Amino acid sequence: MFSLQQEIQSAVDELVGSGAETGLQVAVYHEGGLVADAVAGLADTRSRRGVSSQTPFFSFSAAKVVTSLIAHLLVKTGAVGYNTPLVDLWPEFGAHGKETATLRHLLTHSVGVPAMPRCIGPDDLTDWPRVCAAIADAEPQWYPGTKTGYHAYTFGFLVGELARRATGKPMRQLLREWVTVPLGIEGELYFGVPRADLSRLARLEDATPPPATPPGDTVLAPWEMRPSAAMGNSPQILRADIPSVGTFTARAAAAMNAAVLDGRLIGSQQLDELTAVAFEGTDQVFGNHARLAMGYPLGRIGEQRQEASTTFGWVGGGGSYVYADPATNVSFALTKTRLTPHFNTAQRLADITAAQINAHA
Template sequence: MDSEPDAVSGTSLQQKIQGVLDELVGTGAETGLQVAVYHHGALVVDAVAGVADSRTGRRVTPETPFFGFSAGKVMTSLVAHLLVKSGRVGYDTPVAELWPRFGAHGKGTATLRHVLTHSAGVPAMPRDVGPGDLADWSRVCTALADAAPRWRPGTRTGYHSFTYGFLVGEVARRATGKPMRQLLREWITVPLGLDGDLYFGVPQTDLARPAHLEDAAPHPVGPPDDEAVLAPWEMRPAAALANSREILQADIPSVGTFTARGIAAMNAAVLDGRLIDPHQLAQVTAVAFEGTDQVFGQHVRLALGYPLGRIGTRPDETPTTFGWVGGGGSYVYADTATGTAFAMTKTRLTPHFDTAQRLADLTAAEFAGRM
């Protein structure tokens, strides 16, 4: 893909986005950001501002990878779709067909479709698994296999914050014999020329490259909520987790490290048929589950592996848009109607998505009516 914004279609939006980024950094609202936009396969925005590491003054560049928390789930979902494309599994293949132990406690009916729609019934990590265990693939998967579901698979949905990547990843590992980081590289980054832009686990040789994230404000410490489905560490993004060398290097496909340009380029390749064909794309982006999220309580409309709707809008207002937000404010989306792929990363972890919504709205307005 081109590495410079398209001069004809992107100049205006490039200038608008760059102006917003400069304003946000100038006012202190943000410290460092990247935004990339592809339109019908052409890079039309490639904008950065601020610092990647406020401790050293290292500047953000388009090549700076960011730990994007759940925005990285777009990579996980795509690997699942490529796994189905390969014929090794189907969306309705029971997880226990490949992973027999997972069928314990009534989870035998859970399928890959249920995993992709967060309806498998295991949204939370077992309580004896903490953030320090995330790098231990075998321990996490053993605990998930032995867990009792909170609901019968397929009957309800609830955000599978950290469990999602391990469920998809273990199915993929058992079907192919390869870990997610290897499948990401073989199926996506190398074919698209994006090696160094997308990671499930940053190689030790690249550990100096990622941005150093920072919390916008200290997390309030209160008594544990025994009624909460997710543990506090599963609910709230923390810079300490994102900056941990062990976590950065670990294959944890519930999260990911990426550049905005790289992950937008990946979604551009999804939209234009280079990774999955139009028939599968239509299948992937159709409504697959709709209901009340059992973790957060809001109404959700889910495609296979993605929430539907652009941030700040109702799902029915922007039904052709799919993607993921990342805790702390990052955002990645694609729109089949306009052929747009958008990504925004940032260093400051905020408890809101104001910056993401502002930039996404600006991008969507640019291409409204332009198919």
């Protein structure tokens, strides 16, 4: 796979050299081995510090791959089941007709609480008890399990509070115990970055021009819809356990999903279950057709015949991307400093990866 490393490195160098991007990381595992680990550009344009493979990036919703994995590990350990009602562990969540909501509904974004209650703003995300209390008391926008709609920030708090009540541990601790320490990627994958590690992080920047402000009648608040460098660079946000977003290196995210594919983290039967279609319908937030596995959208960006795809993963606001493909045993991750309103870079590099893997199949 030397040609894949070479082609991806050439592409990221060109993207940075052209000014389309300022700092990039791309990592690819194939059949359990690291076959591409490419970096280009600056981690911080102010200090001129360069990107390395060890530079963690705040990558917004691409970190939902980690959140979903923790949910599946909760099932693996027997702490909960996919059909466990949330109220079995979190009685308060049953308010206003949400008592039938299950972990399966949560993982398919069909619980019915896609938006943060309007009493919660971005500065409140660091207050775990307040956020969870507000979500528990929220009125659902649909009966749980009947529709789907992207749960942008509520998703991580829903999984995290269920996990905390099931195990007594916060998400950052479960991530360390179940994933980063066993896989040897501690210091490269975080829910909540230790203060001492903040100086290692990439510094995000907004694209020019910034994305247009969403219309006022959207389901999600503007701050939930539009990523910002100010949020992604905030020490308070970076240090907090907010498991709808997270901080990681591309290499660590790809290594994590490689361990999902090869059975080190979950078994083959559970992998089959989590990659099967679990909900299909119109997304009530964005209006697009959604085809969801448990915890992940199915299909790779730009992939043909999406309806047959078992590829699962998440994009992150601003252009980051993490996915895994059981059919080809490929795990891919991309992090970037410049927050763009499109995923052109992610699609280009994912297409290069798929073409090279298929050529050598």
